[in-house]
Amino acid sequence: MLQTEKHYVQWQDNETSRNSRWLSESNQPPPARIVIVDDQTTADQAYRFACEGTSMLWRGDFHNARQLLQAMTRRIERTEQRKASKAAKSGKASTDATAIPNLFHLQRQAQGQRSRILSRVLLELDAGYSSRLRRAPDFSAACTAAFGELDEHCLISFRDLQGALGAAQWREKGVPISSLDLSIFPHYGVFAPTRHEYVQLMLDAPLPDTHDLAFDIGTGTGLLAIILAQRGVQQVVAIDLNPRALACAADNIQRLELTNVQLQQADLFPTEQPLANLIVCNPPWLPAKPSSPLEYAVYDANSAMLRGFLQGVSKHLAAQGEVWLILSDLAEHLQLRSREELLSWFSEAGLMVKYRLDTQPKHGRSQDATDPLFAARSAEITSLWCLTLRQQTE
Numbered sequence: 180m181l182q183t184e185k186h187y188v189q190w191q192d193n194e195t196s197r198n199s200r201w202l203s204e205s206n207q208p209p210p211a212r213i214v215i216v217d218d219q220t221t222a223d224q225a226y227r228f229a230c231e232g233t234s235m236l237w238r239g240d241f242h243n244a245r246q247l248l249q250a251m252t253r254r255i256e257r258t259e260q261r262k263a264s265k266a267a268k269s270g271k272a273s274t275d276a277t278a279i280p281n282l283f284h285l286q287r288q289a290q291g292q293r294s295r296i297l298s299r300v301l302l303e304l305d306a307g308y309s310s311r312l313r314r315a316p317d318f319s320a321a322c323t324a325a326f327g328e329l330d331e332h333c334l335i336s337f338r339d340l341q342g343a344l345g346a347a348q349w350r351e352k353g354v355p356i357s358s359l360d361l362s363i364f365p366h367y368g369v370f371a372p373t374r375h376e377y378v379q380l381m382l383d384a385p386l387p388d389t390h391d392l393a394f395d396i397g398t399g400t401g402l403l404a405i406i407l408a409q410r411g412v413q414q415v416v417a418i419d420l421n422p423r424a425l426a427c428a429a430d431n432i433q434r435l436e437l438t439n440v441q442l443q444q445a446d447l448f449p450t451e452q453p454l455a456n457l458i459v460c461n462p463p464w465l466p467a468k469p470s471s472p473l474e475y476a477v478y479d480a481n482s483a484m485l486r487g488f489l490q491g492v493s494k495h496l497a498a499q500g501e502v503w504l505i506l507s508d509l510a511e512h513l514q515l516r517s518r519e520e521l522l523s524w525f526s527e528a529g530l531m532v533k534y535r536l537d538t539q540p541k542h543g544r545s546q547d548a549t550d551p552l553f554a555a556r557s558a559e560i561t562s563l564w565c566l567t568l569r570q571q572t573e
């Protein structure tokens with residue numbers, strides 16, 4: 180998931196040939212064509228360059244680069260609106276049964292295109308992430324926290340840099356989780372629980388009678404493991420594939436001085452552990468291909484993690500144990516997965532539903548009537564499915 184290989188980009192700095200490290204969090208290939216731009220470059224020129232696939236190395240004032248990006252975003256939005264109204268007039272935006280998944284895929288394509296265009300404004304940074312641009316703030320701490328140490332000159336997109344700066348703010352301020360009376364501190368590249376209505380479900384579900392050992396599969400910031408530990412589960416093993424998530428969970432667990440949460444890097448299930456009485460999982464909830472490592476927490480191609488979790492969970496669960504699966508039904512409203520399919524996966528895995536708790540998300544996007552996917556988003560329900568082994572009662 181994370182970029183482990185180093186990539187380099189060859190470029191012309193006026194008459195001089197240069198070779199620099201290429202940093203791209205979204206795994207964009209090194210740019211094939213780079214021109215040097217500065218405060219004299221207009222937003223129209225920059226937008227044209229970006230649309231034709233030319234990257235721009237910014238040599239102007241640091242804050243003007245931010246404004247340039249905002250001006251380019253407005254041009255992208257205008258183009259998207261023009262395309263949408265043209266499609267509506269030509270009757271392409273039909274409302275037949277396939278329109279909703281199509282809308283979702285078109286929106287994902289548009290997001291991808293927007294990200295590629297905006298990622299074409301580049302900055303050069305020296306070792307330690309220092310910048311020579313006028314009015315550039317010191318972002319070495321934010322970048323080191325996000326991308327690791329840098330001991331050579333690099334080119335990076337201004338957008339990736341903004342991502343690191345934004346993450347550093349979240350990490351410092353934390354995300355308050357009011358129902359727990361604590362804050363969680365997300366790290367760069369880790370799912371931030373800003374939509375945390377499911378926390379209440381985790382608090383409302385009665386713990387199984389025996390709760391000496393629980394697993395949290397895909398722990399992210401460690402939030403669900405922390406809830407279980409605070410609710411009295413004696414030992415919690417929290418798993419994630421993403422090393423950034425494990426470092427983040429370790430940070431949050433340490434801040435709360437919890438000594439009964441153990442972390443393990445694994446694909447789904449821990450190794451060398453006895454059977455657990457409770458296994459919780461809040462998997463990425465949309466069956467679609469992640470377009471960058473940062474999207475792995477939200478998008479799950481072909482529901483691979485969800486299905487892998489369901490298929491494997493019975494081997495790790497004690498006979499009287501419970502599985503708590505946190506899952507939004509947005510994928511159902513987007514017609515990307517049906518309820519029947521989900522229920523059949525439970526059944527094929529030898530699981531049955533003991534009960535289900537529901538909550539309705541209240542986040543901004545579910546209230547935004549201008550969003551083309553408003554109908555689906557406003558109908559979304561997040562559930563805690565309590566599942567048990569079928570043979571237990573048969």
Ligand SMILES: C[S@@+](CC[C@H](N)C(=O)[O-])C[C@H]1O[C@@H](n2cnc3c(N)ncnc32)[C@H](O)[C@@H]1O
Nearest residue numbers: 370397398399419420421446447461462463476
């Ligand atoms: C939606 S986030 C949930 C994070 C956290 N449990 C919460 O509720 O806030 C899904 C998490 O699953 C992790 N993940 C995805 N695939 C995984 C796999 N195969 N094995 C372990 N963790 C995985 C992601 O890295 C991410 O942290």
